[in-house]
Amino acid sequence: MFRLNHISNFLGLTRSTLGVLFMVILVGMGERLAERFLPVYLLALGGGAISIGLLNGLDNFLSAIYAFPGGYLSDRIGYKRALIVFNMIAMVGFLIVILFPAWQAVLAGAVLFLSWSAISLPATMSLIARVLPATKRTMGVSMHSLVRRIPMGLGPVLGGLCIGVWGVKTGVRTAFAVAFMLAFLAILLQQKLIEEETSRAADEKGQGKPEKNPLRLLKLMSPVLKRLLVSDILIRFCEQIPYAFVVVWCMTVIAEPISAFQFGILTAIEMATAMLVYIPVAYLADKIA
16 A cells, blocks of 8 residues: 555646546547548548648647637636536537538537647646646656557557448447547546645635736746747647648558558557656656756
8 A cells, every 4th residue: 555655646646637637548538539540531421632631730720729718718617617618528529520421520520529638738737736746747747648648549449440340431430429428437537536626726816817818928938938839839840741641641552551450559559659758757857857
């Protein structure tokens, strides 16, 4: 028991952070079951290369702007209520894809579910900052990033199995049905595990209104943080140029196309590699800080 408590303390695990991590796994698993195969699904529904580009562009654009309303709502109603709202928004997006097998419906549903990670991130970071001491916040954020890679790796494998068994069209819609149920389960676990914000936290919120104009926050950034932001934008821009088309290239273009399950395995290897570096980096960052 002592060793278990020691491990929990080292990793920054509390009841509330565990609730968030379970939420990240469940909703993220649902989102990632079919997300990597949506370009292939769009082609199967009659969409072309433009629809694939629109999907990926929409994902990246919304991932950027959704963080602002996500942060505002979290400040306004508290992180626990905000996370429930964000999960329900994702569930509506899943439902649209399940009910309407058309490429236009995929784009409409994507507006609601593809950027769940971005819109929920401010509430998640707010929770970690409030329930963990300063010396464990980097570890808490790193655990969130590490656990987030579990559905990113495992989801495409399971989604690939669905496509292998039922085909692209039925397999993807089945994956979204599973995603809907996992998101509902995540809401139940959130209610059970995540503790309400303390009166002290509520008092702190009452000292100032949430900022409505995100551009004003740029003035508060240090020069170092601004340079980091610019470098991150450039790196992600380069990364996203081929991102949505990789699955199409692997499954339909190359001389010996791979199956959806094999593509899922490759994605799992990518995520496992990323996961291996989080804990040692977080430990060193907390030590140096």
